[in-house]
Amino acid sequence: MATLQLREALRRAMNEEMRRDERVFLMGEEVAYYDGAYKVSQGMLKEFGDKRIIDTPIAENGFVGLGVGAAMAGLRPIIEVMTWNFSLVAYDQIINGAAKVFQMTGGEYSVPMVIRGPNGAAENLGSQHSQALESIFAHFPGLHVVSTCDPADSYGLLKTAIRDPNPVIFMESELMYGYKGEVPDEEYLIPFGKAKIVREGTDVTLVSWNKQILNCERAADELKKEGISAQVLDLRTIRPLDEQALFDAIGKTHRMVVVQEGFPFAGVGAEIVARVTEGAFDALDAPILRITNRDINQPYATNLEQLVMPSVRRIVEAARAVVNR
Amino acid sequence: MADKVEVPEVEITKEQLLGWYRQMVRIRRVEELAAKAYTLRKIKGFCHLYIGQEAIAVGSHAAVDAKDDLISAYRIHGQVLARGGTAREVMAELFGKQAGITKGIGGSMHMASKKLHFWGGYGIVGGHVPLGLGSAFAHRYNESGQISLTFFGDGAAQQGAVYESLHMAQLWKLPAVFFCENNYYAMGTSLDRQSYLTDMSRRGDGVGMTRWQFNAFDVVDVYKNVKAAADYARSGKGPVILEGVTYRYRGHSMSDPAKYRAEGELEEKKQKSDGIELAADRLRDDFGVSDADLAKIKVEIDEEAQDAYDFADNAPEPDEDALYDYVYAPAEVE
Numbered sequence: 269m270a271t272l273q274l275r276e277a278l279r280r281a282m283n284e285e286m287r288r289d290e291r292v293f294l295m296g297e298e299v300a301y302y303d304g305a306y307k308v309s310q311g312m313l314k315e316f317g318d319k320r321i322i323d324t325p326i327a328e329n330g331f332v333g334l335g336v337g338a339a340m341a342g343l344r345p346i347i348e349v350m351t352w353n354f355s356l357v358a359y360d361q362i363i364n365g366a367a368k369v370f371q372m373t374g375g376e377y378s379v380p381m382v383i384r385g386p387n388g389a390a391e392n393l394g395s396q397h398s399q400a401l402e403s404i405f406a407h408f409p410g411l412h413v414v415s416t417c418d419p420a421d422s423y424g425l426l427k428t429a430i431r432d433p434n435p436v437i438f439m440e441s442e443l444m445y446g447y448k449g450e451v452p453d454e455e456y457l458i459p460f461g462k463a464k465i466v467r468e469g470t471d472v473t474l475v476s477w478n479k480q481i482l483n484c485e486r487a488a489d490e491l492k493k494e495g496i497s498a499q500v501l502d503l504r505t506i507r508p509l510d511e512q513a514l515f516d517a518i519g520k521t522h523r524m525v526v527v528q529e530g531f532p533f534a535g536v537g538a539e540i541v542a543r544v545t546e547g548a549f550d551a552l553d554a555p556i557l558r559i560t561n562r563d564i565n566q567p568y569a570t571n572l573e574q575l576v577m578p579s580v581r582r583i584v585e586a587a588r589a590v591v592n593r
Numbered sequence: 594m595a596d597k598v599e600v601p602e603v604e605i606t607k608e609q610l611l612g613w614y615r616q617m618v619r620i621r622r623v624e625e626l627a628a629k630a631y632t633l634r635k636i637k638g639f640c641h642l643y644i645g646q647e648a649i650a651v652g653s654h655a656a657v658d659a660k661d662d663l664i665s666a667y668r669i670h671g672q673v674l675a676r677g678g679t680a681r682e683v684m685a686e687l688f689g690k691q692a693g694i695t696k697g698i699g700g701s702m703h704m705a706s707k708k709l710h711f712w713g714g715y716g717i718v719g720g721h722v723p724l725g726l727g728s729a730f731a732h733r734y735n736e737s738g739q740i741s742l743t744f745f746g747d748g749a750a751q752q753g754a755v756y757e758s759l760h761m762a763q764l765w766k767l768p769a770v771f772f773c774e775n776n777y778y779a780m781g782t783s784l785d786r787q788s789y790l791t792d793m794s795r796r797g798d799g800v801g802m803t804r805w806q807f808n809a810f811d812v813v814d815v816y817k818n819v820k821a822a823a824d825y826a827r828s829g830k831g832p833v834i835l836e837g838v839t840y841r842y843r844g845h846s847m848s849d850p851a852k853y854r855a856e857g858e859l860e861e862k863k864q865k866s867d868g869i870e871l872a873a874d875r876l877r878d879d880f881g882v883s884d885a886d887l888a889k890i891k892v893e894i895d896e897e898a899q900d901a902y903d904f905a906d907n908a909p910e911p912d913e914d915a916l917y918d919y920v921y922a923p924a925e926v927e
């Protein structure tokens with residue numbers, strides 16, 4: 269076991285896959301000579317050269333589209349977006365291109381590509397740089413959506429993403445790139461659509477993913493002091509969604525709180541509530557509550573930002589409410 | 594080929610140049626204090642300093658009307674100050690305080706003021722350029738006689754949105770000036786590594802737009818060139834794309850150590866083409882301003898900047914009850 273930062277775990281996955289498969293290349297802004305805006309691709313230019321580690325101009329619509337085309341031609345692009353906020357410049361290429369090509373061409377062309385980068389708020393980055401965009405990609409059939417920041421999970425899931433024959437939206441976290449975790453030394457892949465119980469509990473399940481898992485764990489600590497046993501379920505992949513894990517959890521704890529960054533309206537949390545309500549209604553002892561970003565674009569000032577984001581306090585209050593305490 | 598228009602020589606008065614000098618010193622000093630506050634974590638998030646490029650904001654703002662509309666990207670503290678924003682309201686915004694120019698909501702990248710006809714700072718590279726186009730469209734529509742002036746970087750010039758905007762502006766001969774601030778870097782990527790053409794004004798060629806490149810270190814040169822471009826656009830002849838060659842002294846943002854520069858590059862620029870020093874030279878040589886007078890301005894600005902810092906440091910945080918006030922506009926805003 270080695271202790272790796274998130275950025276190191278991601279890098280290890282990319283390095284291994286690039287050694288294994290000549291068709292894999294990494295392209296994006298500042299990925300090569302600058303070693304990555306967040307140093308995820310540090311040293312990769314040195315090992316693989318500028319044929320395979322490629323700096324681009326600031327032209328997301330163009331280079332994400334290039335990735336779609338290169339994937340259709342049989343290459344295995346990893347396209348880094350400096351943050352997911354900027355992928356919106358390329359939304360057309362992802363939605364009207366990547367997500368649709370395989371079906372639209374009657375299965376003639378597939379798009380085995382990964383688009384990856386940090387998602388969600390960091391701190392004080394304001395309205396345009398703080399968005400969590402899982403839901404607007406998960407909406408579309410044809411895309412897989414992974415969102416995680418645990419180093420070991422990120423390693424295994426990124427390897428799966430690179431080998432997957434379909435376009436994968438891979439969401440990391442700016443604040444968590446330095447976050448450390450144990451990563452097994454041997455090579456492994458983690459399949460999509462498998463949630464992970466981070467902590468067992470019996471009274472309520474806190475469902476989340478990516479860095480909000482940490483808030484859920486802190487909330488579980490708080491709840492424990494009050495005699496409430498909270499289970500924490502990390503979805504890891506948003507699409508495919510591990511429905512069975514959700515049903516199992518509600519079957520066990522009968523109460524659930526979903527914690528997500530991003531806005532509540534038509535968010536991933538709403539989808540989870542719908543699925544659990546439709547599929548396991550009888551197991552529910554209380555309505556499922558959602559803790560999300562408040563329904564407002566991110567303000568800059570620290571006090572306002574903290575009001576807007578999910579917090580341990582808000583999660584604890586929601587958990588108390590569903591267990592009636 | 595759509596070439597440069599003639600850039601007439603202009604008479605600059607001592608008062609004008611002193612004012613510009615003062616503004617440039619002010620921008621630099623306010624930002625130096627902002628950098629200090631950043632290292633103390635009183636300012637957080639991204640903080641992109643304009644130091645080195647002051648002549649562009651100051652010369653450009655002097656060359657257009659108070660009612661022309663200006664828009665820029667995220668490197669805007671200097672733009673706001675040059676447009677008439679106070680050191681206090683800029684600093685308070687950086688500190689995330691209620692007294693900030695956008696009430697602590699916008700932050701470093703998104704300062705705006707309708708009163709100043711400053712449409713603001715925008716964080717998606719290139720994304721604001723179509724807004725500048727829209728402003729020019731509205732000026733034509735309203736027959737206002739005003740123009741829009743849109744700043745963007747050498748990196749932003751690669752975005753499709755910029756090309757589309759240039760083309761429509763030219764197609765419809767809109768009263769717009771597009772100003773590419775070419776500071777040689779887009780984050781850690783030098784111009785020649787991210788652009789095949791390095792004369793960014795040539796982005797105008799493909800759409801047939803009047804265009805030219807000039808050295809934008811000397812505030813008087815900036816004034817002359819922007820004035821010529823603005824007069825042309827205002828006269829109804831069509832838009833102009835200008836490229837001002839400049840240089841940024843600091844890293845891309847406060848978190849960038851800027852290790853990618855060629856050795857000696859920064860020192861050379863500072864020595865040979867510092868906007869503040871060039872203006873000081875002119876003031877001494879052409880107008881006989883004494884070193885003591887120049888030093889006095891610096892002291893006054895130091896006081897103003899320090900006052901802004903203290904003001905921002907002690908100002909109250911944004912009003913939490915107003916959190917939802919700006920999600921939807923309540924009624925037609927005049």
Ligand SMILES: Cc1ncc(C[n+]2csc(CCOP(=O)(O)OP(=O)(O)O)c2C)c(N)n1
Nearest residue numbers: 354668716717718746747748749778779780
């Ligand atoms: C669409 C988009 N892609 C990437 C970024 C990240 N980014 C912010 S500034 C910048 C460089 C822009 O360079 P330039 O346009 O030359 O402006 P300068 O910073 O030199 O003022 C990049 C890549 C962004 N904000 N938006």
Ligand SMILES: [Mg+2]
Nearest residue numbers: 746747778779
């Ligand atoms: Mg630049």
